Amino acid sequence: MNQPLTEMEGMVLAQIAREGALTAYEVKEAFRLSPSQFWSGSAGAVYPLMKRMQDRGYVKSKDVSQNKRPRREFSLTAAGKKAMQGWLSDSKRAIDPGYDPLRSRLLFIQLLPENRQRQFLEQVQQQMATIPAPQKAGEIAEKLHGLWLDSRRKWLDRFIRFLGRQ
Amino acid sequence: MNQPLTEMEGMVLAQIAREGALTAYEVKEAFRLSPSQFWSGSAGAVYPLMKRMQDRGYVKSKDVSQNKRPRREFSLTAAGKKAMQGWLSDSKRAIDPGYDPLRSRLLFIQLLPENRQRQFLEQVQQQMATIPAPQKAGEIAEKLHGLWLDSRRKWLDRFIRFLGRQ
DNA sequence: CAGAGCATGTAAGAAGTTACATGATTGT
DNA sequence: ACAATCATGTAACTTCTTACATGCTCTG
Numbered sequence: 467m468n469q470p471l472t473e474m475e476g477m478v479l480a481q482i483a484r485e486g487a488l489t490a491y492e493v494k495e496a497f498r499l500s501p502s503q504f505w506s507g508s509a510g511a512v513y514p515l516m517k518r519m520q521d522r523g524y525v526k527s528k529d530v531s532q533n534k535r536p537r538r539e540f541s542l543t544a545a546g547k548k549a550m551q552g553w554l555s556d557s558k559r560a561i562d563p564g565y566d567p568l569r570s571r572l573l574f575i576q577l578l579p580e581n582r583q584r585q586f587l588e589q590v591q592q593q594m595a596t597i598p599a600p601q602k603a604g605e606i607a608e609k610l611h612g613l614w615l616d617s618r619r620k621w622l623d624r625f626i627r628f629l630g631r632q
Numbered sequence: 633m634n635q636p637l638t639e640m641e642g643m644v645l646a647q648i649a650r651e652g653a654l655t656a657y658e659v660k661e662a663f664r665l666s667p668s669q670f671w672s673g674s675a676g677a678v679y680p681l682m683k684r685m686q687d688r689g690y691v692k693s694k695d696v697s698q699n700k701r702p703r704r705e706f707s708l709t710a711a712g713k714k715a716m717q718g719w720l721s722d723s724k725r726a727i728d729p730g731y732d733p734l735r736s737r738l739l740f741i742q743l744l745p746e747n748r749q750r751q752f753l754e755q756v757q758q759q760m761a762t763i764p765a766p767q768k769a770g771e772i773a774e775k776l777h778g779l780w781l782d783s784r785r786k787w788l789d790r791f792i793r794f795l796g797r798q
Numbered sequence: 799c800a801g802a803g804c805a806t807g808t809a810a811g812a813a814g815t816t817a818c819a820t821g822a823t824t825g826t
Numbered sequence: 827a828c829a830a831t832c833a834t835g836t837a838a839c840t841t842c843t844t845a846c847a848t849g850c851t852c853t854g
Contacts, residue, residue: 472812472813472814473731473733473736474813474814476736477736477740480739480740480743481740483740483743484740484742484743489832489833489834490833490834490835491832491833491834492832492833494833495832501728501729502728502729502730503724503725503728504728504730504731506814506815506816508814508815508816508817509834509835509836510814510815510816510817510835510836510837511813511814511815513834513835513836514813514835514836515813515814518813533822533823534821534822534823535821535822535823535832535833535834536821536822536832536833536834537832537833537834538833538834550743551743551744551748554737554740554741554743554744554752555737555744555748555751555752556737557752557755557759558759559669559733559737560733560734560737560752560756561733561734561756561759561760561763562667562668562669562670562733563667563668563763564668564670564730564731564732564733564734565639565668565730565731566730566732567639567725567726567727567728567730568726568727568728568730569776569780570639570642570643571720571721571722571725571726572776573646573766573769573772573773573776574643574646574647574649574650575772576650576772577646577649577650577716577717577720578717578720578721582717582721585721586721586723586726589723590723590726590727593723593724593727594727597729600739603739606739606741606742606795606798607739609791609794610735610738610739610791613787613790613791613794614729614735614787616787617783617786617787617790618783620783621779621780621782621783624779624783625775625776625779628775629772632772638840638841638842640841640842655804655805655806656805656806656807657804657805657806658805661804672842672843672844674842674843674844674845675805675806675807675808676807676808676809676842676843676844676845677841677842677843679806679807679808680807680808680841680842681841681842684841697805699851700849700850700851701804701805701806701849701850701851702804702806702849703804703805703806704805704806
């Protein structure tokens with residue numbers, strides 16, 4: 467078998483599958499507009515990734531330029547669809563905590579003096595409401611994001627209450 | 633000012649601060665035993681990281697070998713403590729979704745045929761309960777993990793119910 | 799006395815990052 | 827006409843990864 471897809475590769479293939487066909491530029495923009503700073507949405511990540519996926523036979527490209535401006539659209543092959551679905555249904559990966567910057571920090575919150583602890587936790591509570599949902603990803607994505615935000619807020623509240631009782 | 637710490641660097645400094653002094657090996661083991669597959673806990677990450685932190689003046693090391701087996705313990709300098717607390721109280725980073733493998737997949741769940749959707753969601757629900765808490769991190773860490781797991785379970789349940797109503 | 803675990807580290811490579819370079823098109 | 831956006835891509839660099847290499851110490 468082929469080596470498993472990275473998280474970024476999986477998301478790119480999934481995005482292309484959902485939209486039917488996308489240019490590398492559009493893929494890059496989707497990452498750039500995502501709420502996570504961890505996806506920089508850099509050309510230097512996306513263009514070589516597309517080449518990699520094409521070399522593995524997961525995407526095919528078509529030049530659809532209509533004038534002098536280039537436009538190369540990528541779409542999934544059958545193998546690409548299969549690989550994408552394999553990534554998507556990998557439950558072992560799915561249950562992994564991944565990189566959770568808030569969780570990492572709460573784990574060590576006691577290393578901060580108490581006044582800075584309170585300040586940090588209040589700032590997080592305030593700023594959390596403003597995290598934008600992914601763009602153009604439809605109703606499901608917005609619902610998922612809303613529920614996610616809500617559950618994180620409750621998690622943080624409960625943890626703060628626990629700290630108070632300590 | 634100096635460039636900000638990576639997530640891994642921040643966690644290493646925080647760990648050393650909590651324990652007082654640690655060898656690179658102990659730091660590496662802590663990552664290896666963590667519930668996330670994303671932290672491989674490789675020597676090739678930790679040893680160069682320690683060198684980096686020492687070059688920036690964030691840690692100092694002391695040879696505490698008592699026989700022929702080497703043992704070099706690292707502890708934080710004042711600058712290291714300051715940098716660690718800066719990382720820890722960075723609320724902008726803290727509210728970032730980071731890499732969330734479950735969230736990424738749920739965002740695209742519709743790309744799976746319905747029977748595979750159900751299968752995937754059930755597997756995640758079952759396996760989620762078995763995610764181990766971080767080792768040796770104390771009562772707070774265990775409470776944090778417990779609350780985190782619970783909030784994720786509820787998030788997933790609510791989303792599944794939403795999907796059912798679609 | 800063998801194997802697991804402690805302890806150090808390096809080498810090669812993967813997959814990101816920022817920054818740069820080029821040019822076409824659209825909107826004000 | 828000028829700026830913003832569309833669109834492609836490369837170069838240098840950072841920080842991880844896996845795999846290897848070496849040797850000491852404790853336990854069954």
